[in-house]
Amino acid sequence: MVLAVILGIFTCLIEVSLADSTDQAALGVSVNQPDYTQYVLPFTGTQNGGNMFPGVARPFGVVKLGPDLYNGVDAYSGYLPTGNVTGYSLMHESGTGGAPKYGVVSQMPVAAKVVNPLANLALPRATDDAAQVGYYKSTLSSNVVTELAATDHAGLLRYTFPSGMPASVVIDVSHVLPSFRGLGLGQNYTGGNITITKDGHYEGSGTYNNGWNLAPEWTIYFCGYFDTPSASAVTFRGSSTEDLKYPAANTEAVAPTSDGSTQAIRLGAVYNFTSPTVNSRVGVSWISSAKACSNVNAEIPAQTQLETVVTATKNIWNSQLLGRVTTTETNTTNLQLLYTMLYGMLLLPSNRTGENPGWLSTEPYYDDLFTIWDLFRCQTSLFQILQPAHYEEYIRSLIDVYRHEGWMPDARSSNFNGRSQGGSNADNVLADAYVKGVRGKVNWVDGYAAMVKDAEVVPPNSPVDPESPESSDHEGRGALPDWLKYSYITPAFDRAVSRAADYSLNDFALSQVASGLNKPADASKYLARSRNWRNHWNAKATSLNFTGFLAPRLANGSFVTEEEDPLSCSGCYWGDSFYEATPWEYSFSPYHDVATLIKLSGGATRFVQRLETLFVPGLNPTGNPQFNNTIFNPANEPSFASPYLFNFAHRQDLSVKHARFVASAYYAPTPAGLPGNSDAGAMQSWLLWNIIGLYPLTGTTTFLIGSPWLEKLVINLGGGGGGNGGSKSFTVTSTGRQNGIYVQSLTVNGKAWNQSWLSWSDVFADGGTMEFVLGANATDWATGALPPSPASGA
Structure with missing residues (x-):
């Protein structure tokens, strides 16, 4: 049986409903098919050291687009519940410790004409961020609203600026997630390049090092388009206001000072717009900027609406992962736990x-x-x-x-x-x-x-x-x-x-x-x-x-x-x-x-x-x-x-x-x-x-x-994990669970079972069933052979 659709988006704490600001149907919720994404709460695990990434991503996606926050502590996934937004970047990990990684290929919207892109442009948020699967919304104290969506190798950012205010977007090649732990694990920007082409799009690369895995230099390539025509655009480089140069001329990451030390050089571009709504499409590649351009144009063609990308992302999560696990359950908390955990489990690795x-x-x-x-x-x-x-x-x-x-x-x-x-x-x-x-x-x-x-x-x-x-x-x-x-x-x-x-x-x-x-x-x-x-x-x-x-x-x-x-x-x-x-x-x-x-x-x-x-x-x-x-x-x-x-x-x-x-x-x-x-x-x-x-x-x-x-609960096993093709399923049922959690009896594939273990071949290789009877009192039902202990000879 498939899960009955429960209307509405269930939220908790800082997960603000999008119903007031965005039409749910436009974001891809089908009224004809079960939408398991409605039970996914992306902010689950973002506090208490969970370090979850609440932004937008597809299963195994290279791009994980979300906000980067600063408040003097490590933002492992970019996100923190408090602090100032330093940008919205395309690359993040999820749920990791050690030290932050990525936070690269960044943009920052500014409701002003940017005179000095080296200045601190970070701002707090006016309200709590909101998120669904495939959609993220953030409102800065400047009243700039940023909405995000992503494909496997590209991101779509929609900015809505206050009416009558200047509108600028700063691209910062040198942006990374910093580390404050003092263990030598902080990332470094070591060089890069950025070019604005005749048609107005920009492309280039950034090179970085270090982070949790002490990595030597690695380079990420990017390619970005604004579907909204810009009034002006210029690249910049510099380590201080005094040496700020337009346009950027070279790629060094550090510059010498008079005392023989060095200062970090920042690199990027500033785009200015007259329209209050600006759509930005950005692709990434680990091979070349040409490949990054190919990725973004193939996955998010020009003039693609953000809602279209969100719809596709929801459908992919539903069809490729969430929909493989179905249940008759109606308890909201259990449904949220089931589908939120499935979602969070496969944000990594990156394909x-x-x-x-x-x-x-x-x-x-x-x-x-x-x-x-x-x-x-x-x-x-x-x-x-x-x-x-x-x-x-x-x-x-x-x-x-x-x-x-x-x-x-x-x-x-x-x-x-x-x-x-x-x-x-x-x-x-x-x-x-x-x-x-x-x-x-x-x-x-x-x-x-x-x-x-x-x-x-x-x-x-x-x-x-x-x-x-x-x-x-x-x-x-x-x-x-x-x-x-x-x-x-x-x-x-x-x-x-x-x-x-x-x-x-x-x-x-x-x-x-x-x-x-x-x-x-x-x-x-x-x-x-x-x-x-x-x-x-x-x-x-x-x-x-x-x-x-x-x-x-x-x-x-x-x-x-x-x-x-x-x-x-x-x-x-x-x-x-x-x-x-x-x-x-x-x-x-x-x-x-x-x-x-x-x-x-x-x-x-x-x-x-x-x-x-x-x-x-x-x-x-x-x-x-x-x-x-x-x-x-x-x-x-x-x-x-x-x-x-x-x-x-x-x-x-x-x-x-x-x-x-x-x-x-x-x-x-x-x-x-x-x-x-x-x-x-x-x-x-x-x-x-x-x-x-x-x-x-x-x-x-x-x-x-x-x-x-x-x-x-039914899991669609596909080929059963053995690569043999075909469609198989694993089904678990329980009766008496309203009375308690203890196993009273169990049948596996229709046969009475008295072991406290089973093997892959019993229920997963070709599919199978487990039927539990539960109750309030512990019983001695598992009297059969003990689980194998192969190194013990048992």
Whole structure:
């Protein structure tokens, strides 16, 4: 069944209804077909550290057009709820932390004749911004109204200036999102060019560097047209009012001063108009300004109305993604959560196929992987289910980056690998795709070679990360020398224990692909290496009356105990032994070897007690008060699987209890509705799996069973993720949910089910059904075989 259309746009907090200012039908809402975009609230996760991008974009679009705000803190996605607008730019990330990236190809409307484009033209907003899928509206204190729409490679900006006032638009090539963290991660403009042609359009390029991934110089090309004739237009360059030059003559980014220091040079153009309404079309390319012109003219031809672009964008989101998930649900909040999370999950990566950097290739190319360390646990497995064709392209792209640059990325942006927070986690993604049947045009010989290189070759430490100078975090596994020598990682390497946890999973991933490719010696070798996390298990470490935790280990084999409290990870950052989680949390990380973990924890009963301790309020004195000082941290990915691990001890009811609590306590369709950084869709995908009632164990075919939220949910699987074509579906139903959340019974494909897990082949490879009966009381329904623990031999 398809979702009944609920009239109206549901908004919350700063999401202002557009009904008063813009006709809804003109923006693309069909009265004949379900419009799932009406449940998407773009400002969800823009506060409370979620860092979501609320502007306009298409699925996997290169262009993400939105406002850039300044108030003295990092605006990771460009947007901040308060501050001054510095421009509207075409390039952004979404939901990321670390440091801002992009904020380039910018325009700023000014209700005045601009005498000095180097002056501070930033302004506050007169009202809260408003947004729907594909449409964004911003009103400055000058009463200039800016409306935005976008295609894959181009943006459309419509400015409405106050009647009788001068109207100017400033193009700023040198504009970037700044960083205020003081970690050397700020972006820099290093040069560029801009030309106004005889027909009045402008084109050129800007070159920039740095940002979160410490990227060297990268160049973006642009091409812009104004469909409204300009009264005058001129380029400019200068570092101060005194040396401001019209027109711009050269491309240097810095200029010398009398004391031998340098000043940043800014570059751009000023257009003046007599009309109060100005339409601007801008395209981008990573290849050339000619390609940028081709992109904008192909995707947004001259005189295209903004409403037309919005309509097309809504239709694309509905048909390509949102409409693949349908439900009988009528609860507004649940619908908003479902479709807002689906939308936010696939704003990244960016599909830059045809714009490969520095090499010619017929393979797909995806960038803005920010980062796989965040995404491999939940997002990539759901990506495969929801977008099997794009997912196969994504896998091929990872392998093609290896072919041409020598390494697959763990993180990548602006065509450059870096920074790897832990292991070589593209290995996990490739393994997950392989064991779930992704074949198509994927060259698995090359894919396996890329994984083996990660496992065996130490990457060069270039560029050197000043926060972690001892080894590469650019790509590959920087701490591999210890891993190969000791079968664990010493504190000589930053993030030693969390890296070891990752490397164990990476080696497990490699063993699975080796087995599938009929390489038994390799499969055995890497499966054995995947157990190396055990070498960090300090059986004498104690905390809260529990014994045995992961801990740092020295080259002489002794554990570092005097400085490591299992409840503490110091700063939990780059220079610490544990990254973004405590030893308590990381001690549940080897989900490929849980049977062994249970034995080390003292048996199933003790394991359950230990797991439950994660969720007790107040036990973590250094924890986040926002999360009741629990050991469990819903804002960081190392804890993602923990609520579901009760399934390994025949306590599926406790998985339901704690997973549902986390979802209901820390997620909402509001601006503060994510527990932390979205991390490019990681948080959204965790919640979506919770709504479905499953949890994936990446690199395996196993899904742990939780409890579904909705009466009926249907996912159109397309080709099922295996590239075999055809139309398949996965359906989850539940009865009794009005009584409670606990599973009373379950049938899978019409057969009674007594396991707390199922496999890919059960419901996803060829489609399938899960029918839950829910109730108020926990029952012992899952008496069958425990979930597989392959590294344990179980």
